[in-house]
Amino acid sequence: xxxxxxxxxxxxxxxxxxxxxxxxxxxxxxxPLPDPAMEAQARAFMRxxxxxxxxxxxxDESDAEIAAQLRNAIREQMAAGKSSDEIxxxxxxxxxDFVLLKPPFKASTLLLWAGPFILVAxxxxxxxxxxxxxxxxxxxxxxxxxxxxxxxxxxRVQRLLRGEDTP
Amino acid sequence: xxxxxxxxxxxxxxxxxxLAWRGLAPDRNPSxxxxxxxGQPVPPLDLPPLEANGAKLASADLAGHVTVIxxxxxxxxxxxxxxxxxxxxxxxxxxxxxxxxxxxxPGDTAKYIQEMGSPYAKIGLDESGRxxxxxxxxxxxxxxxxxxNGIVRYRLPMPLxxxxxxxxxxxxxxxxxx
Numbered sequence: 001x002x003x004x005x006x007x008x009x010x011x012x013x014x015x016x017x018x019x020x021x022x023x024x025x026x027x028x029x030x031x032p033l034p035d036p037a038m039e040a041q042a043r044a045f046m047r048x049x050x051x052x053x054x055x056x057x058x059x060d061e062s063d064a065e066i067a068a069q070l071r072n073a074i075r076e077q078m079a080a081g082k083s084s085d086e087i088x089x090x091x092x093x094x095x096x097d098f099v100l101l102k103p104p105f106k107a108s109t110l111l112l113w114a115g116p117f118i119l120v121a122x123x124x125x126x127x128x129x130x131x132x133x134x135x136x137x138x139x140x141x142x143x144x145x146x147x148x149x150x151x152x153x154x155x156r157v158q159r160l161l162r163g164e165d166t167p
Numbered sequence: 168x169x170x171x172x173x174x175x176x177x178x179x180x181x182x183x184x185x186l187a188w189r190g191l192a193p194d195r196n197p198s199x200x201x202x203x204x205x206g207q208p209v210p211p212l213d214l215p216p217l218e219a220n221g222a223k224l225a226s227a228d229l230a231g232h233v234t235v236i237x238x239x240x241x242x243x244x245x246x247x248x249x250x251x252x253x254x255x256x257x258x259x260x261x262x263x264x265x266x267x268x269x270x271x272x273p274g275d276t277a278k279y280i281q282e283m284g285s286p287y288a289k290i291g292l293d294e295s296g297r298x299x300x301x302x303x304x305x306x307x308x309x310x311x312x313x314x315x316n317g318i319v320r321y322r323l324p325m326p327l328x329x330x331x332x333x334x335x336x337x338x339x340x341x342x343x344x345x
Binding site: 052053055065066069070073092093094095096098122126129 | 172200270303
């Protein structure tokens with residue numbers, strides 16, 4: 001009984017593998033590049049491209065059909081000798097800056113990139129200003145520090161401490 | 168100056184409040200993406216026809232008048248749902264609706280059109296999905312509206328619905344046709 005089950009499992013695997021390879025022209029299936037180095041380069045590039053239908057995934061990790069199509073388009077262009085910049089421009093022209101997981105630094109994204117630094121600068125400025133005001137206030141506000149003792153008062157304090165006088 | 172500085176936290180609070188208010192607005196779709204194609208010329212078209220003796224769907228078909236381009240596929244269920252609306256769209260507003268069968272086997276497309284009827288002035292086959300890629304397609308159905316000069320004016324990355332045709336697409340088509 002066990003061996004029969006095992007054979008059925010093996011058969012299922014073999015048939016499954018055959019079916020998976022059946023349609024080699026299917027654009028929704030991955031066709032890795034023959035050159036492993038170039039394929040690795042393509043995969044690295046794909047990690048920075050956003051899948052437009054599953055928005056927080058890169059197309060490298062997405063199972064969506066459109067992601068597979070974009071992957072194959074990228075491989076096709078890489079095999080044709082296009083540079084990464086050219087392929088990136090190709091994608092941005094069609095899908096906009098949004099397709100890049102790392103948005104570019106330009107006028108319309110200035111606030112996005114510089115925003116956190118501007119906020120920190122405002123906060124620091126606020127703290128510094130507060131501190132300056134506080135120290136300036138301490139020096140100028142004589143009412144809070146006790147007045148200096150006169151000569152006779154100091155002598156009286158000495159006598160009190162020595163027990164020669166009573167308060 | 169100092170008083171202005173003390174107003175800063177309140178100003179920031181108002182700003183963030185406004186952003187949150189906008190972000191939570193019920194008619195806002197946070198996953199909606201701006202289309203890179205709006206205001207750009209339509210990508211060149213050169214697609215084989217559905218019928219063996221038909222004419223190609225080419226860029227020349229789009230020149231000189233307002234047109235609608237609708238991407239569909241026989242395997243796409245929402246396409247079936249919006250199909251009757253495409254008839255109405257073409258008839259009510261007098262615009263040619265061009266269909267592009269996206270990543271579909273020609274045989275399946277033919278069967279689909281035979282069953283459902285054709286609201287399309289012409290159908291082009293995009294079996295490889297290459298033209299869809301040029302349009303920045305995210306899926307099917309998607310509908311584009313081009314003005315007389317072939318500039319993309321509108322894109323709907325979802326099925327059509329009667330309300331949208333009445334309130335959004337119809338008025339746009341009319342204003343473009345003037």
